[in-house]
Amino acid sequence: MTERVHYDWVVIGAGPAGQKAAIQGAKDGVRVLVVDQGRAPGGECVNRGTIPSKTLRETAQHFAALERRSAGVLRCELSPDAQLAGLMLRLDEVRDAHARTLSEQLKRNGIDFQQSRARFVGERELELRTPAGAKTLVTGDKVFIAAGSRPRTPDDIPVDHELILDSDSILSLVYLPRSLVVLGAGVIAVEFASIFAALGVEVTIVDRYPLPIGFMDADLCTGFVRAFEGRGGRFLGSTKYRSVAPDGVGHVNVELETGEVLNVEKVLSALGRVANLRTLSLEATGLAPTERGHLAVDSHGQTQVPGIYACGDVVGPPALASTSMEQGRRAARHALGRPVPDEELGMVPCGIYTIPELGSVGLSEAQARERHGDVLVGRAAFKELARGMIQGADDGFLKLIADPTGTRILGCHVLGDGAAELVHLAEVAMLGGLPVEVFVERTFNFPTLAEAYRVAALDILALRRGDLRAAA
Amino acid sequence: MPPEPIDLIATLSDRAHNGKLTLPVLPIVAIELLASVDDDDCDARSLAERVQRDPSLAAHVLRIANSARFAPKEPIVSLTQAIGRLGMGTLREIVISVVVKGSVFKVKGHEEYVEKLWDHALLSGRLAQEIARARRANVEAAFLCGLLHDIGAPVALQGLVDLCKETGFCLIERAMVQTIAGLHQEIGAKLIESWKLADWVYAAVRYHHQPEDAPNHRELVRTTALADALAYWLEEDEGEGLPPGMEHAADLELYEEDIQSVVERGSKVHAEAKANA
Numbered sequence: 001m002t003e004r005v006h007y008d009w010v011v012i013g014a015g016p017a018g019q020k021a022a023i024q025g026a027k028d029g030v031r032v033l034v035v036d037q038g039r040a041p042g043g044e045c046v047n048r049g050t051i052p053s054k055t056l057r058e059t060a061q062h063f064a065a066l067e068r069r070s071a072g073v074l075r076c077e078l079s080p081d082a083q084l085a086g087l088m089l090r091l092d093e094v095r096d097a098h099a100r101t102l103s104e105q106l107k108r109n110g111i112d113f114q115q116s117r118a119r120f121v122g123e124r125e126l127e128l129r130t131p132a133g134a135k136t137l138v139t140g141d142k143v144f145i146a147a148g149s150r151p152r153t154p155d156d157i158p159v160d161h162e163l164i165l166d167s168d169s170i171l172s173l174v175y176l177p178r179s180l181v182v183l184g185a186g187v188i189a190v191e192f193a194s195i196f197a198a199l200g201v202e203v204t205i206v207d208r209y210p211l212p213i214g215f216m217d218a219d220l221c222t223g224f225v226r227a228f229e230g231r232g233g234r235f236l237g238s239t240k241y242r243s244v245a246p247d248g249v250g251h252v253n254v255e256l257e258t259g260e261v262l263n264v265e266k267v268l269s270a271l272g273r274v275a276n277l278r279t280l281s282l283e284a285t286g287l288a289p290t291e292r293g294h295l296a297v298d299s300h301g302q303t304q305v306p307g308i309y310a311c312g313d314v315v316g317p318p319a320l321a322s323t324s325m326e327q328g329r330r331a332a333r334h335a336l337g338r339p340v341p342d343e344e345l346g347m348v349p350c351g352i353y354t355i356p357e358l359g360s361v362g363l364s365e366a367q368a369r370e371r372h373g374d375v376l377v378g379r380a381a382f383k384e385l386a387r388g389m390i391q392g393a394d395d396g397f398l399k400l401i402a403d404p405t406g407t408r409i410l411g412c413h414v415l416g417d418g419a420a421e422l423v424h425l426a427e428v429a430m431l432g433g434l435p436v437e438v439f440v441e442r443t444f445n446f447p448t449l450a451e452a453y454r455v456a457a458l459d460i461l462a463l464r465r466g467d468l469r470a471a472a
Numbered sequence: 473m474p475p476e477p478i479d480l481i482a483t484l485s486d487r488a489h490n491g492k493l494t495l496p497v498l499p500i501v502a503i504e505l506l507a508s509v510d511d512d513d514c515d516a517r518s519l520a521e522r523v524q525r526d527p528s529l530a531a532h533v534l535r536i537a538n539s540a541r542f543a544p545k546e547p548i549v550s551l552t553q554a555i556g557r558l559g560m561g562t563l564r565e566i567v568i569s570v571v572v573k574g575s576v577f578k579v580k581g582h583e584e585y586v587e588k589l590w591d592h593a594l595l596s597g598r599l600a601q602e603i604a605r606a607r608r609a610n611v612e613a614a615f616l617c618g619l620l621h622d623i624g625a626p627v628a629l630q631g632l633v634d635l636c637k638e639t640g641f642c643l644i645e646r647a648m649v650q651t652i653a654g655l656h657q658e659i660g661a662k663l664i665e666s667w668k669l670a671d672w673v674y675a676a677v678r679y680h681h682q683p684e685d686a687p688n689h690r691e692l693v694r695t696t697a698l699a700d701a702l703a704y705w706l707e708e709d710e711g712e713g714l715p716p717g718m719e720h721a722a723d724l725e726l727y728e729e730d731i732q733s734v735v736e737r738g739s740k741v742h743a744e745a746k747a748n749a
Contacts, residue, residue: 037725037727039723039725130722131721131724131728133714161605161609161611169610174610174613
């Protein structure tokens with residue numbers, strides 16, 4: 001007979017959203033069960049996503065920086081038989097340590113973890129099945145769906161994980177390919193494209209839109225393309241593929257609508273991700289995915305079914321680890337009856353771990369002009385800063401956007417080393433309602449890239465004075 | 473007077489450790505090919521050139537390219553044509569299989585037993601490949617580990633045959649099977665070392681019966697172990713009842729339905745390959 005158990009909360013998925021929801025509940029005395037298909041908590045983020053790709057990126061970044069900073073004195077080239085795993089030597093260590101920390105965190109908070117596949121058999125009743133096939137029926141007063149996502153595979157791309165890979169299998173390559181076509185130009189696509197390009201692979205990005213990562217400020221997008229092409233990459237924007245097929249001799253032909261055929265060793269299909277809802281039997285709850293395959297929720301993560309919450313990648317964009325954690329936390333607080341802000345997540349910083357890195361917070365220039373009219377934009381090139389010169393950060397820049405009076409900061413966008421960290425300074429200034437002058441009047445460590453704020457702020461102040469003079 | 477009884481496992485193990493066990497030497501083309509799994513330096517032309525150096529191998533490849541599986545409209549007469557028809561991946565698999573079989577899987581007087589070992593190796597390779605595909609792990613590496621995991625078995629058998637010849641013992645089947653079971657991992661690992669293959673192949677060959685002891689590449693070792701168990705199940709029990717190897721499923725994050733589809737795809741590919749062998 002199938003065993004039956006009851007928990008206060010059942011959380012499906014042990015990625016960033018699920019973990020935060022579970023911990024928030026457990027800290028309030030709630031009895032929580034976390035269920036995940038994987039053997040340890042962490043989700044795709046630890047096993048196939050953020051952690052592995054960032055570990056490889058770390059190596060690629062040092063590799064690229066070594067040549068650049070030695071002013072060409074050192075020529076770096078990987079041997080053709082360099083194994084990819086050899087470039088991620090610390091991966092197992094990092095992954096194990098991270099998984100261990102997460103497991104301990106769950107244990108410390110008295111949260112039960114079970115490796116199983118879950119499917120709804122009632123509104124808040126689930127059947128859990130272990131890899132060995134043992135079944136348990138579990139009910140929860142509240143259920144959190146934080147099942148994450150997987151790569152989307154369009155029907156016309158025969159992903160075989162040998163020649164044509166997706167973002168989950170790309171890091172399983174034993175050797176670095178000599179050439180790679182990346183289909184798509186979203187976050188995952190550009191991150192992998194720039195990492196492989198930095199490692200000396202001939203990379204071509206093919207995307208239907210004119211610029212990559214279209215939701216970012218246009219200057220960051222063009223800056224990325226410039227830097228990527230400067231490192232030998234090729235960006236084919238406004239270009240659609242007609243077909244993708246193995247050529248029969250160990251390579252892949254990517255035929256473009258322009259008629260050009262790219263014959264490459266590997267193809268990475270990075271055309272978005274889909275929510276992991278397929279195996280959950282959502283129909284048993286009365287819930288149905290939206291047209292885009294996500295779950296619709298309110299600002300507290302509540303679905304249409306009382307007591308069922310959803311958070312993380314299953315609710316759709318932005319699907320970042322950082323926002324997923326916050327969604328999980330908010331959903332849990334709401335379930336506990338604790339105060340939660342009514343508005344959406346609001347200002348969320350965005351870090352894209354390309355080489356060079358991109359960081360963004362607040363409005364893009366186009367959004368700011370649309371909402372506020374003639375905004376003032378201050379710029380600082382890293383190559384004009386002492387720290388930037390030392391680092392050889394030729395591509396880097398910071399762009400600060402202020403309202404038309406040149407006082408209120410509306411957005412900040414950074415390209416270059418440490419961009420994802422640097423934007424936090426602007427975020428805090430924006431949250432605190434600090435004026436642009438704060439970056440001129442305060443002292444920053446020297447030499448640091450934070451000086452870019454001062455340069456960009458001075459730029460805005462100069463524009464402001466110019467405007468005032470023009471008005472006089 | 474009958475010879476003194478000896479401990480076969482201990483004697484053979486000593487020989488392996490002291491370098492007194494004859495380890496088969498692979499043709500150069502095979503060593504290059506084994507080292508070039510997923511190596512993008514090994515393109516179609518260089519592969520054709522390498523195969524060309526071994527006329528009997530080239531003939532074998534052409535025979536397979538002309539077989540019913542690939543059903544060419546016109547006969548294939550050159551290796552370059554064969555590569556075009558079969559694809560690099562398939563050709564590389566054929567070449568590796570042919571050379572490994574020809575160099576290692578042949579023990580005079582035990583042809584039937586060795587043939588069975590070979591069938592098991594091939595099926596394990598196919599299943600490992602499908603397990604890797606289901607896990608989005610490296611497919612070619614998994615095939616090689618599955619194919620070579622029991623490579624120590626025919627070498628151990630040859631060692632036993634040689635030992636019996638020297639000592640005058642008559643090899644009884646039970647002792648033979650026991651000795652091979654006890655030593656094939658150790659001897660296989662020695663062979664992989666002597667062929668200077670990658671450390672992940674070594675790990676799969678050395679630890680596929682004790683994946684938890686593998687110091688590294690544990691997922692690949694478990695993939696090999698599961699493929700090995702599934703292959704035996706298909707061969708011995710014809711896939712009846714529950715699939716074995718479920719103790720590896722949790723670590724590999726595979727569920728019953730995933731294993732079911734691995735078995736279906738692996739068996740299908742294997743049957744096709746066998747029909748055309």
